[in-house]
Amino acid sequence: MLRLIARRLAFAPLTLLLVSFVCFLVLRVTGNPVDIYLDINRTPEQVAALTERLHLDRPLLIQYLIYLRDVAQGNFGDSLQYGGPAIDAVLTAIGPTVQLLTVALSLAVVLGVIGGLIAAIQRDKLADAILSSLAVTGQSMPSFWLGILLIQFFALKLQWLPTSGRGEWRHVVLPAITLATILLPNFLLVTRAAIIDLMSEQFVVTARAKGLSPLHILMRHLFPNALNPLLSFLGIQVGTLMAGSIITESIFAWPGLGRLMVSAVFHRDAPVVLAAVFFVSLTIVLASLIVDILQGVVDPRIRQ
């Protein structure tokens, strides 16, 4: 188990390195900061100063290594757009994003798994038909459209919830539902498929033959065995959730990382984009590490 964690931890920096390199490359290749940040009346002195500050006269690879050296010292550079440290903008945005992701993920996992279990047990009956078709509907709904729809109905028509922004708990409801809807149907369908698969396994048939109650079979035999595929699925979906938060945060004016990245990319603020991407990749790497550990806990075979 420890070896698994150690191996995973060893890969994490490599992943982060790769991600940062690709981002760095894309940002530099698609636009020269001098063109973007100095207007047409720029003086040669201004150009020289910015070129020197960003080391733009050096080869791309050297620029990247200098960037890495700075990051290793905790310096993510200054925002090109407003001059302050890029990391400050990212740090203030992390809290709101973590809050939104936690609520949305909990919603998706809990409701998705419960729904999946019900659908599997009631296979081919009315409940299954309703749940499965709801899941497909949810899957095919663009979150942008869903978000606007939720605002129009719950905030504007019924006036139960605020349209946007961050404040008390009521503010998190609509964005969390929007974000959860990206994942919930998948969890439901994966759970359903996993349980249905297991139902025809020998040990389940045996349990049933022994006369165990259906609830007992579900909770003691089916669900623990379905956990593993669900966990690996969860690991993959954290990235999807992060991507979804970009749209959701923009619609609901949620002051998180997603919104920050949109604004930074829009302004070609490379230091802020890179710092934000660093933290997003870190989250995804950590999430998949946690999922690996949990899988090891659930399934002894993985530990070896």
Place this chain on the structure above:
Amino acid sequence: MRKLIPFAAALLSAAAIVSARAAEKTLVVAASVFPQSLQTGQSSFASLSLLEQTNESLVGRDNAGALHPGLAEKWEAVNDTTWRFHLRKGVKWHDGKPFTAADVVFTINRIVDPQVGYGLLARIGQVSGATVVDDYTVDVKTKVVFPTLVRGMSDIIIEPKHYYEQVGAQGVIKKPLGTGPFIFQSYTPGDRYELKANPDYWGGAPKFDKLVIREIPEAATRVASLLAGETQIIEEVPIDLIDQVNTSGRAKIDEIPTSAGLILTYDVRKPPFDNPKVREALDYAIDKPTILKEILKGHGELLQGQLLTSSALGFDPSLKARPFDPAKARKMLQEAGYNFSTQVPITTQSGKYVSDVDMCNVIAGMLNEVGVKATVNVVEGGVYSKISIANELGPLSMVAWYNLGDADFASVWFTKGGKRTVWVNDDYEKFFAMGRSTNDEAERVKAYHQMSGVMFEENPAIFLFGLPSVYAASTKIAGFGAASDKVLRLSKVELK
């Protein structure tokens, strides 16, 4: 029981008094975009709009773009290169310290220092420095005759010298201190800007207690927040949501023309648009009134054969937009020996200007009607700035230039010095320089009329529309007006 009733009534009225006192009046405004910090001099209207809640300029500007006294009560040109500003007396910074000439001199000399990297430096680009005459008089020196100085000064907010010395430049950005109608409370980029009313404001204390400006980037959400009563004023209402606001009964659209003239610029270096007759022909092929009516839904103004919007100093009322005449366009193209197999991509960004891509699509369609093989080439912002600076935007490209109320600011982009155009015309250069070299307004207007005349004959661009600035405000407030320069002016707003 009977004894209890008066007691209860007394209690209730006491509670009513307490709650009335506690019920602060808060105005909530939704902005479409926030700057990442409150650093001064960022070259964006979004930034200026937030900064001008706390800080003020020597020269004030109203919603229509007209200038009026601000922190300076009056000003005059002492000679060709010296302007004298007489400051308002009795104005206090939010920390109680008096506002004096030292603050103005500090601000201006800081801005013209190239080390500071002030984004709006170009507004007062010809200023060499400022000096104190006495506590309430400042002289601003310019390197050359600089007639747009006063207008440029209306974008330069005055900052407190003593406060800079206390907390440093970064401290000022974190917690701005001004003389304006609102006092800084807190700023969370991407979320909200909170301020409270300045009861001692020289221009009259605001009639509400708190001001909150929220960033809501998505237009549909912005409109929903207004209709749900969460916000009372919103910026940047897209054309297709105007009806939803006006029919809601809860809010009304408020709009004003901006000073932005939307145009299609030709690359006149290469065929086919090196031929002025071909450029003129295309102007006849585009049905501008129909685009204005159908795509902009009538919001905005038709540019009258010139770059300038009708409110700008230097606008020439004798020029008129060419009529829509596709038959004439086709005939002119044939006479000019136009090669009808040439591909003509129209380069544009998406979402930079209202309905930009839609307009380009319709224009391309209209050009195809007369046989010009036009297509639309949508590019992303970073790419646009790159090819724009390299002067490689292609045969036709969409752009809007703000004139800020004075011909100089927009016309400069068609001069050699402006570096944005590949079209060069000696007469144009001459008239532009004439407009810049005198402080006499009548002389300047004359020069600009001649300048626009040259452009109308030479057609370096197709002049389309003056863009509108569209706000919406709740029916529960009064005293708000849409701003042509997208700067929120809120000190006179009343909550009903």
